[in-house]
Amino acid sequence: MNIAKVIVDIPVSSINQTFDYLIPEKFQDILSIGMRVIVPFGPRKIMGFVVDRTSESAFDKLKEISDVLDLTPALTTELLDLGRWVANETVSFYITALQAMLPQVLKAKYKKELVRMTDSELPPYLEELFSGRDVIAYEEFEGSVISYYQLQKAVQDGDISIDYLVKSKITKKHVTMIAPSRDLHLLEEALQDLSKNAKKQKQLLQYFLENSEPIEKKLLLERLQTTNQTVKILIDKALLKSYQVEVYRNPYDDDAFQRTTELELTDEQEIAIKPIKENIANNRHDVFLLHGVTGSGKTEIYLQAIQDVITKGEEAIVLVPEISLTPQMVNRFKGRFGSKVAVMHSALSAGEKFDEWRRIQRKEVQVVVGARSAIYAPFENIGIIIIDEEHETTYKQEDQPRYHARDVAIYRGKTHECPVILGSATPTLESYARAQKGVYKLATLSKRTNEKAMPEVEIVDMRDELHAGNRTMFSRELKDKIEHCIQKGEQIVLLLNRRGYSTFVMCRDCGHVKECPHCDIALTYHKNSNQLKCHYCSYEEPMPMNCPECTSDLIRYFGTGTQRVEEALTKLIPEASVIRMDVDTTRRKGSHEKLLNQFAEKQADILLGTQMIAKGLDFGNVTLVGVLTADSMLHLPDFRSSEKTFQLLTQVSGRAGRHELPGEVIVQTYTPDHYSIELASKYNFNDFYKKEMTTRKTFQYPPYVFLALLTISHQNKVKAVQTAQKIVQLLMKNIQNDTVVLGPTPSPILRVKDRYRYQCMIKYKNEPQLRSYINKILDLFAEESRKEDLLITVDMQPYHFM
DNA sequence: AGCACGCCGACT
DNA sequence: GTCGGCGTGCTC
Numbered sequence: 001m002n003i004a005k006v007i008v009d010i011p012v013s014s015i016n017q018t019f020d021y022l023i024p025e026k027f028q029d030i031l032s033i034g035m036r037v038i039v040p041f042g043p044r045k046i047m048g049f050v051v052d053r054t055s056e057s058a059f060d061k062l063k064e065i066s067d068v069l070d071l072t073p074a075l076t077t078e079l080l081d082l083g084r085w086v087a088n089e090t091v092s093f094y095i096t097a098l099q100a101m102l103p104q105v106l107k108a109k110y111k112k113e114l115v116r117m118t119d120s121e122l123p124p125y126l127e128e129l130f131s132g133r134d135v136i137a138y139e140e141f142e143g144s145v146i147s148y149y150q151l152q153k154a155v156q157d158g159d160i161s162i163d164y165l166v167k168s169k170i171t172k173k174h175v176t177m178i179a180p181s182r183d184l185h186l187l188e189e190a191l192q193d194l195s196k197n198a199k200k201q202k203q204l205l206q207y208f209l210e211n212s213e214p215i216e217k218k219l220l221l222e223r224l225q226t227t228n229q230t231v232k233i234l235i236d237k238a239l240l241k242s243y244q245v246e247v248y249r250n251p252y253d254d255d256a257f258q259r260t261t262e263l264e265l266t267d268e269q270e271i272a273i274k275p276i277k278e279n280i281a282n283n284r285h286d287v288f289l290l291h292g293v294t295g296s297g298k299t300e301i302y303l304q305a306i307q308d309v310i311t312k313g314e315e316a317i318v319l320v321p322e323i324s325l326t327p328q329m330v331n332r333f334k335g336r337f338g339s340k341v342a343v344m345h346s347a348l349s350a351g352e353k354f355d356e357w358r359r360i361q362r363k364e365v366q367v368v369v370g371a372r373s374a375i376y377a378p379f380e381n382i383g384i385i386i387i388d389e390e391h392e393t394t395y396k397q398e399d400q401p402r403y404h405a406r407d408v409a410i411y412r413g414k415t416h417e418c419p420v421i422l423g424s425a426t427p428t429l430e431s432y433a434r435a436q437k438g439v440y441k442l443a444t445l446s447k448r449t450n451e452k453a454m455p456e457v458e459i460v461d462m463r464d465e466l467h468a469g470n471r472t473m474f475s476r477e478l479k480d481k482i483e484h485c486i487q488k489g490e491q492i493v494l495l496l497n498r499r500g501y502s503t504f505v506m507c508r509d510c511g512h513v514k515e516c517p518h519c520d521i522a523l524t525y526h527k528n529s530n531q532l533k534c535h536y537c538s539y540e541e542p543m544p545m546n547c548p549e550c551t552s553d554l555i556r557y558f559g560t561g562t563q564r565v566e567e568a569l570t571k572l573i574p575e576a577s578v579i580r581m582d583v584d585t586t587r588r589k590g591s592h593e594k595l596l597n598q599f600a601e602k603q604a605d606i607l608l609g610t611q612m613i614a615k616g617l618d619f620g621n622v623t624l625v626g627v628l629t630a631d632s633m634l635h636l637p638d639f640r641s642s643e644k645t646f647q648l649l650t651q652v653s654g655r656a657g658r659h660e661l662p663g664e665v666i667v668q669t670y671t672p673d674h675y676s677i678e679l680a681s682k683y684n685f686n687d688f689y690k691k692e693m694t695t696r697k698t699f700q701y702p703p704y705v706f707l708a709l710l711t712i713s714h715q716n717k718v719k720a721v722q723t724a725q726k727i728v729q730l731l732m733k734n735i736q737n738d739t740v741v742l743g744p745t746p747s748p749i750l751r752v753k754d755r756y757r758y759q760c761m762i763k764y765k766n767e768p769q770l771r772s773y774i775n776k777i778l779d780l781f782a783e784e785s786r787k788e789d790l791l792i793t794v795d796m797q798p799y800h801f802m
Numbered sequence: 803a804g805c806a807c808g809c810c811g812a813c814t
Numbered sequence: 815g816t817c818g819g820c821g822t823g824c825t826c
Contacts, residue, residue, distance in 0.1 A: 043804090
């Protein structure tokens with residue numbers, strides 16, 4: 001078994017295979033499957049994953065593995081298999097699927113260096129470049145006047161060599177510890193000998209005589225109100241010693257969470273949890289769809305099921321949409337399970353993520369609560385997987401590998417023979433349909449645990465407002481209610497469903513709209529920087545003073561961004577204090593929590609924000625929720641737009657009147673008769689489901705069919721269309737007769753980053769060979785893709801069609 | 803991906 | 815003769 005099969009860190013179709021390497025004698029005993037290694041690849045060195053060990057290879061001249069990067073495998077064999085499945089399922093490269101499972105810091109960084117190999121005189125230009133050093137960064141050469149040809153010659157002569165390095169990004173955090181370095185009686189002697197002036201030294205020695213345990217230096221200095229200087233004197237006297245220990249960056253202070261105990265379950269909850277507990281007890285795998293209205297106590301079910309799993313000595317994965325949005329969620333898990341919980345989400349620094357990952361890998365925790373990628377937590381005895389807010393689209397990764405965490409969860413649930421729980425107040429039609437068919441087990445929680453009714457929802461027809469001469473974006477109704485609320489000292493949440501709208505810039509004279517020069521999309525105005533930005537590429541330009549077309553100075557920004565709404569709101573109701581939450585005000589780390597805390601401490605009357613405020617917030621003093629434009633995403637080119645509208649309205653309505661005070665919801669819309677708005681206002685999921693299912697059936701959309709989306713992009717529009725056409729024809733030849741291939745159609749935003757995009761949609765019911773057809777097509781166009789910069793991307797079960 | 807190799811054409 | 819610019823093929 002002296003040969004390793006390695007998957008190499010290059011995401012290209014021609015390299016999407018294993019490469020064989022000899023295992024040098026010194027690594028024979030330590031190298032195991034799942035470890036990261038450095039291997040020579042052509043002239044360079046790159047990182048790879050060992051996926052197998054064998055004793056034979058079809059190749060005769062094998063190179064040796066240069067180095068091993070891990071002491072314990074970064075990936076378990078289960079995760080290696082899972083990666084293969086994900087890669088196949090999503091039509092991605094194996095290496096891409098594997099990389100997605102690991103924290104960023106485990107990815108390799110590559111560096112080139114020039115090394116001087118001779119002591120004899122080099123040509124003067126090279127002497128100048130090295131200027132006395134033996135090794136320099138390759139970039140220094142690139143920035144110099146020396147030609148590549150000149151370098152090449154020096155390399156050929158053996159005077160200089162180019163070194164290819166693989167650098168690890170891992171950084172471990174260390175703290176300095178201070179401890180007594182001698183017997184305590186020696187410290188006591190020293191204490192006697194100290195001069196009277198040495199008060200601080202005395203204090204320090206006394207401290208260690210009372211507490212002989214090592215202590216973190218920072219803490220010691222703080223506690224004794226002294227400085228590094230004093231400590232250093234005692235270290236120099238060899239009475240104390242200092243040393244470094246590695247610590248985990250724990251982003252959460254486990255002691256700060258108030259411990260909770262199990263709550264008594266309602267009858268409904270008891271009925272729901274029973275089959276889940278049976279699953280756990282019998283090592284069975286079922287998928288449960290937990291359909292429970294907001295406040296019906298889904299989380300308590302999760303917690304008690306997890307408790308069973310922990311008691312059994314197994315582990316739990318809990319996915320939540322984007323955890324930084326719900327600190328309350330972290331509180332609940334940390335409150336129940338304390339330091340047994342690791343938290344994984346995007347707001348953590350790379351180092352913090354790595355440390356949390358290692359705590360999981362070393363089995364120092366039994367529960368992980370995290371966003372999408374936490375589904376790859378390196379546990380080995382998973383006893384339950386929970387996906388909260390199952391309908392959230394953030395569970396679908398939007399770059400490769402384009403996996404859906406729900407699918408991965410179910411696959412892992414099968415391998416670990418454990419239950420998977422999908423929880424939501426507004427399940428996706430896909431999941432609910434499966435529950436109806438009995439593929440998933442349905443559990444319904446129809447009552448709130450506090451027996452409170454859901455808040456009353458009132459729909460306001462904005463057309464009537466317009467006819468009555470109200471041209472603001474606040475109906476008279478909403479204005480009155482807001483004022484009333486403020487008078488009573490209660491709080492308000494206002495949701496601006498901004499998607500589809502943004503603050504674009506238009507000339508009032510000639511109607512010219514500023515667009516991105518690289519994309520077919522209007523630029524967005526950002527007030528704080530006074531810049532115009534493109535949301536698709538990173539293009540930016542200052543806000544012009546005059547129209548570039550007609551030079552008129554009547555160029556203004558339009559649209560209903562949160563900034564505009566805030567301005568209008570404070571003009572309309574001057575006494576209102578507003579906290580605005582959107583991408584601009586929450587970009588900085590921790591600013592999200594800060595704003596929410598301010599609102600919780602009643603520093604403002606109104607919380608105004610986009611989608612991000614619809615989820616999981618729980619403020620007792622909020623009695624009014626206003627949705628400013630309920631229909632803004634109803635008209636997007638997306639077959640899920642009704643479903644998304646229904647989900648959003650239901651979620652946001654649940655933010656009002658969560659505790660003692662009763663709540664109210666006002667929904668402003670131009671299409672009050674639309675079923676998703678009407679049925680959301682009545683919390684009628686079942687009718688919405690039925691209605692929406694008929695639409696999906698008529699137009700043949702999921703869950704009646706599966707979808708695959710191929711996007712073809714090229715700088716040349718004609719080239720993109722023609723290739724798309726060819727691909728459609730090729731697909732048509734291979735598919736079964738109830739499969740439909742649509743297109744090519746221009747992507748909703750035709751041009752992005754100077755590339756034209758055409759797409760082709762496949763709707764299929766049963767097409768077991770589809771992935772292999774697609775792969776064949778990709779192979780067929782592989783040459784062209786490389787030579788002519790043609791790009792074909794595949795998205796199985798897409799969520800975004802842009 | 804990214805590197806070497808080879809062919810070509812420009813410039814000295 | 816010297817040098818840079820692509821197109822092409824290959825990586826265990």
